[in-house]
Amino acid sequence: MTDIFFDVEKHSDHQKFLKGMELLYFAYRDFISWPDDVLQTLGFGRAHHRVLHFVGRNPGLKVAELLKLLNITKQSLSRVLSTLVEKGHIRQDIGAQDRRQRLLYLTDQGKILLNKVAEHQKDHMLKAFNNAGTQSVEGFWHVLSALIADENRDDILSQINRDMGE
Amino acid sequence: MTDIFFDVEKHSDHQKFLKGMELLYFAYRDFISWPDDVLQTLGFGRAHHRVLHFVGRNPGLKVAELLKLLNITKQSLSRVLSTLVEKGHIRQDIGAQDRRQRLLYLTDQGKILLNKVAEHQKDHMLKAFNNAGTQSVEGFWHVLSALIADENRDDILSQINRDMGE
DNA sequence: AAAAATATGTCAGTCATGTTGACATATTTA
């Protein structure tokens, strides 16, 4: 376990950078590479998955807020969101105070789909967390938080900290 | 610093999963969102950057090996690699033992470009590492390694561990 | 020596996801 591979002190700055970047690249790639199976059958892709995820995490999310989380234009979102609404996975309610707003919710069908998709990823991540150990997970979270752009960090961390259910 | 946000033990499995996934998503997004400026001016995109990176890291890399690292088809690689060769950033030498192979190297011009592009990312990551601290970086690496798909882990870790220069 | 396998490249068509720009509609605010 005192593997030299993980001994940060034995790395130059450049080596730390390379190792961090490549590990991040490969880990991210392998982590998001799977959901396709479930979604592809329904004609959905990653974009749909992201929308399902954020709406599931933030019931009543406004379209403008979703756009900010996704960092895309409304035109890009449009296609994806429309099909999810058409196929009955997402419901749009008219805002109570402001009737211009559309508040987004998962339908029961949408919840089922999201659960099915999340299951694999959840297993994947929890297995990794267990293998790495609690201490490492804490470090993982710390570094990831530090990697978020300064202008975004506060917003994003409080978004992540929203009611996590269960 | 004993922030409840980072206290892993205080999280249910589902909460660990959500926090890990969302942090990974936002951190990755912000980390790779920048190189565009430098590359876009030259008509290059992320795909070109990845090729420059891996060829830079593995001088003499064979095309087949590059394809495996990138996880894409040769047709996809073709356009990207061709333009990099045309514009003088990458050189293809014929294999010494096996003349069918093309061994890839950065030209001096390619090295300059890659350095320029890597500079920002390197600052970004090292700043995050310094803010998070050595202990956290080690945990970061551990978790990322664990997140790599089992079938790929050995190959990838030894790839990452290749001569890291400097 | 001929046949099969391998490493690479290329043409052509398609798809998913992002972009801009222009405009439309409903609703709220000034």
Place this chain on the structure above:
DNA sequence: TAAATATGTCAACATGACTGACATATTTTT
């Protein structure tokens, strides 16, 4: 009433992936 805001939509385009089919040079097998 006029202006601002939240959302949606049409059209054109870019990037980076994909599949399928085929070509060429070279090495390996028979």
